[in-house]
Amino acid sequence: MAELVFFSGTMDCGKSTLALQLDHNHAARGRQGIIFSRHDRAGASTISSRLGLRADAVEVTDGFDFHAHVVQLLSAGGKVDYLICDEANFYTSEQVDQLARVVDELGIDVFTFGITTDFRTKLFPGSQRLIELADRVEVLQVEALCWCGARATHNARTVGGVMVVEGAQVVVGDIAVSEGEVGYEVLCRRHHRRRLTAATARAAVLSPDVLPFENQHA
Numbered sequence: 095m096a097e098l099v100f101f102s103g104t105m106d107c108g109k110s111t112l113a114l115q116l117d118h119n120h121a122a123r124g125r126q127g128i129i130f131s132r133h134d135r136a137g138a139s140t141i142s143s144r145l146g147l148r149a150d151a152v153e154v155t156d157g158f159d160f161h162a163h164v165v166q167l168l169s170a171g172g173k174v175d176y177l178i179c180d181e182a183n184f185y186t187s188e189q190v191d192q193l194a195r196v197v198d199e200l201g202i203d204v205f206t207f208g209i210t211t212d213f214r215t216k217l218f219p220g221s222q223r224l225i226e227l228a229d230r231v232e233v234l235q236v237e238a239l240c241w242c243g244a245r246a247t248h249n250a251r252t253v254g255g256v257m258v259v260e261g262a263q264v265v266v267g268d269i270a271v272s273e274g275e276v277g278y279e280v281l282c283r284r285h286h287r288r289r290l291t292a293a294t295a296r297a298a299v300l301s302p303d304v305l306p307f308e309n310q311h312a
Protein backbone atom coordinates (compact mmCIF):
# COMPACT_ATOMS: atom_id res chain seq x y z
CA MET A 95 0.00 0.00 0.00
CA ALA A 96 1.34 3.43 -0.94
CA GLU A 97 2.32 5.76 1.91
CA LEU A 98 2.73 9.44 2.70
CA VAL A 99 5.82 9.69 4.93
CA PHE A 100 7.22 12.83 6.57
CA PHE A 101 10.93 12.63 7.48
CA SER A 102 11.55 15.45 9.88
CA GLY A 103 14.21 17.02 12.06
CA THR A 104 16.09 20.25 12.60
CA MET A 105 18.19 21.92 9.95
CA ASP A 106 21.44 20.07 9.21
CA CYS A 107 20.32 16.65 10.43
CA GLY A 108 20.68 14.92 7.04
CA LYS A 109 17.21 15.19 5.50
CA SER A 110 18.35 16.04 1.97
CA THR A 111 21.05 13.35 2.18
CA LEU A 112 18.41 10.78 3.11
CA ALA A 113 16.13 12.06 0.32
CA LEU A 114 18.89 11.45 -2.23
CA GLN A 115 19.75 8.06 -0.72
CA LEU A 116 16.11 6.96 -0.85
CA ASP A 117 15.90 8.07 -4.48
CA HIS A 118 19.07 6.15 -5.28
CA ASN A 119 17.83 2.94 -3.62
CA HIS A 120 14.44 3.01 -5.33
CA ALA A 121 15.90 3.93 -8.74
CA ALA A 122 18.46 1.12 -8.40
CA ARG A 123 15.54 -1.32 -8.30
CA GLY A 124 14.00 0.05 -11.48
CA ARG A 125 11.42 2.25 -9.81
CA GLN A 126 10.65 5.56 -11.49
CA GLY A 127 10.59 8.63 -9.26
CA ILE A 128 10.34 12.40 -9.45
CA ILE A 129 12.28 14.73 -7.14
CA PHE A 130 10.76 18.04 -6.05
CA SER A 131 12.21 20.85 -3.97
CA ARG A 132 11.52 24.46 -3.09
CA HIS A 133 13.98 27.25 -2.24
CA ASP A 134 17.00 24.93 -1.95
CA ARG A 135 20.06 26.91 -0.79
CA ALA A 136 21.94 25.81 -3.93
CA GLY A 137 19.32 27.42 -6.22
CA ALA A 138 16.08 26.68 -8.04
CA SER A 139 15.30 23.24 -9.47
CA THR A 140 17.96 21.59 -7.31
CA ILE A 141 18.19 19.33 -4.28
CA SER A 142 21.50 19.57 -2.44
CA SER A 143 23.00 17.94 0.61
CA ARG A 144 25.85 19.31 2.72
CA LEU A 145 27.61 15.99 2.15
CA GLY A 146 28.11 17.12 -1.46
CA LEU A 147 25.38 15.19 -3.23
CA ARG A 148 23.14 17.14 -5.57
CA ALA A 149 20.48 16.36 -8.18
CA ASP A 150 18.04 18.12 -10.47
CA ALA A 151 14.56 18.63 -9.07
CA VAL A 152 11.24 20.09 -10.13
CA GLU A 153 10.90 23.49 -8.39
CA VAL A 154 7.65 23.79 -6.47
CA THR A 155 6.03 27.23 -6.77
CA ASP A 156 2.93 28.56 -5.00
CA GLY A 157 0.53 27.65 -7.82
CA PHE A 158 2.06 24.23 -8.48
CA ASP A 159 -0.39 21.30 -8.34
CA PHE A 160 1.25 17.94 -7.50
CA HIS A 161 -1.81 15.87 -8.34
CA ALA A 162 -2.35 17.55 -11.74
CA HIS A 163 1.38 17.24 -12.53
CA VAL A 164 1.46 13.50 -11.86
CA VAL A 165 -1.87 12.83 -13.63
CA GLN A 166 -0.54 14.66 -16.68
CA LEU A 167 2.60 12.50 -16.73
CA LEU A 168 0.62 9.28 -16.33
CA SER A 169 -1.87 10.33 -19.05
CA ALA A 170 1.06 10.87 -21.41
CA GLY A 171 2.11 7.25 -20.83
CA GLY A 172 4.73 7.96 -18.16
CA LYS A 173 5.49 5.74 -15.18
CA VAL A 174 5.63 7.19 -11.67
CA ASP A 175 6.29 4.95 -8.66
CA TYR A 176 7.30 7.50 -6.03
CA LEU A 177 7.81 11.18 -5.30
CA ILE A 178 10.67 12.66 -3.27
CA CYS A 179 9.65 16.04 -1.85
CA ASP A 180 12.42 18.05 -0.17
CA GLU A 181 12.02 21.34 1.75
CA ALA A 182 8.38 20.36 2.27
CA ASN A 183 8.16 22.92 5.08
CA PHE A 184 7.90 25.51 2.28
CA TYR A 185 4.93 23.82 0.55
CA THR A 186 1.42 25.19 1.05
CA SER A 187 -1.07 23.12 3.03
CA GLU A 188 -3.12 22.68 -0.19
CA GLN A 189 -0.06 21.12 -1.84
CA VAL A 190 0.23 18.64 1.03
CA ASP A 191 -3.44 17.74 0.50
CA GLN A 192 -2.57 17.13 -3.17
CA LEU A 193 0.26 14.81 -2.09
CA ALA A 194 -2.18 12.81 0.03
CA ARG A 195 -4.43 12.46 -3.05
CA VAL A 196 -1.45 11.21 -5.07
CA VAL A 197 -0.95 8.46 -2.47
CA ASP A 198 -4.61 7.51 -2.00
CA GLU A 199 -5.97 7.87 -5.53
CA LEU A 200 -2.93 7.04 -7.66
CA GLY A 201 -1.21 4.51 -5.37
CA ILE A 202 2.14 6.35 -5.51
CA ASP A 203 4.54 6.53 -2.54
CA VAL A 204 5.32 10.06 -1.40
CA PHE A 205 8.42 10.67 0.75
CA THR A 206 8.58 14.20 2.15
CA PHE A 207 11.45 15.89 4.03
CA GLY A 208 11.48 19.10 6.03
CA ILE A 209 11.91 20.97 9.27
CA THR A 210 8.79 21.21 11.40
CA THR A 211 9.21 24.59 13.09
CA ASP A 212 10.61 27.98 12.21
CA PHE A 213 13.02 30.22 14.14
CA ARG A 214 10.16 31.24 16.48
CA THR A 215 9.28 27.57 17.18
CA LYS A 216 6.05 27.90 15.17
CA LEU A 217 5.00 25.20 12.73
CA PHE A 218 5.44 25.89 9.02
CA PRO A 219 2.02 25.48 7.29
CA GLY A 220 3.30 22.64 5.06
CA SER A 221 4.80 20.78 8.02
CA GLN A 222 1.65 21.23 10.08
CA ARG A 223 -0.44 19.68 7.30
CA LEU A 224 2.05 16.83 6.92
CA ILE A 225 1.85 16.05 10.64
CA GLU A 226 -1.94 16.05 10.28
CA LEU A 227 -2.04 13.83 7.19
CA ALA A 228 1.06 11.63 7.00
CA ASP A 229 0.81 7.87 7.46
CA ARG A 230 4.14 8.10 9.29
CA VAL A 231 6.27 10.90 10.74
CA GLU A 232 9.88 9.74 11.07
CA VAL A 233 12.37 11.73 13.14
CA LEU A 234 15.85 11.33 11.67
CA GLN A 235 18.24 9.21 13.68
CA VAL A 236 21.33 11.34 13.10
CA GLU A 237 21.06 13.91 15.87
CA ALA A 238 22.12 17.47 15.23
CA LEU A 239 23.69 18.78 18.43
CA CYS A 240 23.36 22.02 20.35
CA TRP A 241 26.65 23.73 21.32
CA CYS A 242 26.14 22.30 24.85
CA GLY A 243 26.16 18.72 23.50
CA ALA A 244 22.45 18.03 24.01
CA ARG A 245 20.26 16.97 21.12
CA ALA A 246 19.28 19.99 19.04
CA THR A 247 15.51 20.18 18.67
CA HIS A 248 15.01 23.79 17.57
CA ASN A 249 16.22 26.14 14.84
CA ALA A 250 17.47 29.61 15.74
CA ARG A 251 17.95 32.47 13.28
CA THR A 252 21.06 34.52 13.99
CA VAL A 253 22.73 37.74 12.91
CA GLY A 254 26.40 37.83 13.82
CA GLY A 255 25.82 34.82 16.07
CA VAL A 256 23.08 36.59 18.04
CA MET A 257 19.63 35.02 17.99
CA VAL A 258 16.82 37.12 16.50
CA VAL A 259 13.13 36.48 17.15
CA GLU A 260 11.44 38.76 14.65
CA GLY A 261 11.27 38.66 10.87
CA ALA A 262 9.69 36.88 7.93
CA GLN A 263 9.02 33.18 8.36
CA VAL A 264 10.90 32.30 5.18
CA VAL A 265 14.51 33.45 4.77
CA VAL A 266 16.60 30.94 2.84
CA GLY A 267 19.95 30.46 4.54
CA ASP A 268 22.51 28.15 6.05
CA ILE A 269 24.31 27.33 9.27
CA ALA A 270 27.95 28.50 9.59
CA VAL A 271 27.61 31.78 7.73
CA SER A 272 30.09 34.65 7.80
CA GLU A 273 30.03 37.41 10.40
CA GLY A 274 27.09 39.82 10.04
CA GLU A 275 25.07 37.59 7.71
CA VAL A 276 21.67 36.14 8.57
CA GLY A 277 22.20 32.49 9.42
CA TYR A 278 20.84 29.62 11.43
CA GLU A 279 22.01 27.59 14.43
CA VAL A 280 20.41 24.48 15.89
CA LEU A 281 19.88 24.53 19.66
CA CYS A 282 18.33 22.43 22.41
CA ARG A 283 15.03 23.81 23.74
CA ARG A 284 16.62 25.07 26.96
CA HIS A 285 19.10 27.25 25.07
CA HIS A 286 16.57 28.29 22.41
CA ARG A 287 14.30 29.55 25.20
CA ARG A 288 17.19 31.46 26.76
CA ARG A 289 18.39 32.71 23.34
CA LEU A 290 21.82 31.35 24.13
CA THR A 291 23.73 30.61 20.93
CA ALA A 292 27.31 29.32 20.78
CA ALA A 293 28.61 32.87 20.28
CA THR A 294 26.61 34.42 23.14
CA ALA A 295 27.49 31.54 25.47
CA ARG A 296 31.19 32.04 24.66
CA ALA A 297 30.89 35.78 25.28
CA ALA A 298 29.14 35.14 28.63
CA VAL A 299 31.93 32.79 29.75
CA LEU A 300 34.56 35.41 28.87
CA SER A 301 32.71 38.25 30.60
CA PRO A 302 34.15 39.23 34.04
CA ASP A 303 30.55 39.97 35.20
CA VAL A 304 29.36 36.42 34.71
CA LEU A 305 28.23 34.31 37.68
CA PRO A 306 29.85 30.92 38.33
CA PHE A 307 28.22 28.29 36.07
CA GLU A 308 26.42 26.38 38.87
CA ASN A 309 24.47 29.54 39.81
CA GLN A 310 23.17 30.14 36.31
CA HIS A 311 20.32 27.64 35.91
CA ALA A 312 17.44 29.74 34.61
Ligand SMILES: Nc1ncnc2c1ncn2[C@@H]1O[C@H](COP(=O)(O)OP(=O)(O)O)[C@@H](O)[C@H]1O
Nearest residue numbers: 104105106107108109110111112142143144145
Ligand atom coordinates in the same frame (compact mmCIF):
# COMPACT_ATOMS: atom_id res chain seq x y z
N1 LIG B 1 32.34 17.24 6.19
C1 LIG B 1 31.40 16.41 6.64
N2 LIG B 1 31.71 15.16 7.03
C2 LIG B 1 30.75 14.32 7.46
N3 LIG B 1 29.47 14.63 7.53
C3 LIG B 1 29.11 15.86 7.17
C4 LIG B 1 30.03 16.83 6.69
N4 LIG B 1 29.36 17.96 6.41
C5 LIG B 1 28.07 17.71 6.69
N5 LIG B 1 27.92 16.45 7.15
C6 LIG B 1 26.68 15.79 7.56
O1 LIG B 1 25.64 16.25 6.76
C7 LIG B 1 24.54 16.56 7.57
C8 LIG B 1 23.70 17.60 6.87
O2 LIG B 1 23.11 16.96 5.76
P1 LIG B 1 21.96 17.67 4.89
O3 LIG B 1 21.35 16.58 4.10
O4 LIG B 1 22.52 18.83 4.15
O5 LIG B 1 20.99 18.17 6.07
P2 LIG B 1 19.52 18.79 6.06
O6 LIG B 1 18.91 18.56 4.71
O7 LIG B 1 18.79 18.09 7.16
O8 LIG B 1 19.69 20.25 6.39
C9 LIG B 1 25.17 17.03 8.87
O9 LIG B 1 24.34 16.85 9.97
C10 LIG B 1 26.35 16.12 8.98
O10 LIG B 1 25.97 14.92 9.64
Ligand SMILES: Cc1cn([C@H]2C[C@H](O)[C@@H](COP(=O)(O)O)O2)c(=O)[nH]c1=O
Nearest residue numbers: 105106209212213249263264265266267
Ligand atom coordinates in the same frame (compact mmCIF):
# COMPACT_ATOMS: atom_id res chain seq x y z
C1 LIG C 1 14.39 27.84 10.80
C2 LIG C 1 14.07 28.45 9.48
C3 LIG C 1 14.71 28.01 8.34
N1 LIG C 1 14.43 28.58 7.16
C4 LIG C 1 15.13 28.11 5.94
C5 LIG C 1 16.63 28.06 6.01
C6 LIG C 1 16.97 26.99 4.98
O1 LIG C 1 17.03 27.63 3.71
C7 LIG C 1 15.76 26.05 5.05
C8 LIG C 1 16.02 24.77 5.80
O2 LIG C 1 16.91 23.98 5.05
P1 LIG C 1 17.59 22.61 5.60
O3 LIG C 1 17.83 21.84 4.33
O4 LIG C 1 16.60 21.94 6.50
O5 LIG C 1 18.84 23.00 6.30
O6 LIG C 1 14.73 26.77 5.72
C9 LIG C 1 13.47 29.58 7.06
O7 LIG C 1 13.17 30.06 5.97
N2 LIG C 1 12.85 30.01 8.18
C10 LIG C 1 13.11 29.50 9.39
O8 LIG C 1 12.51 29.96 10.39
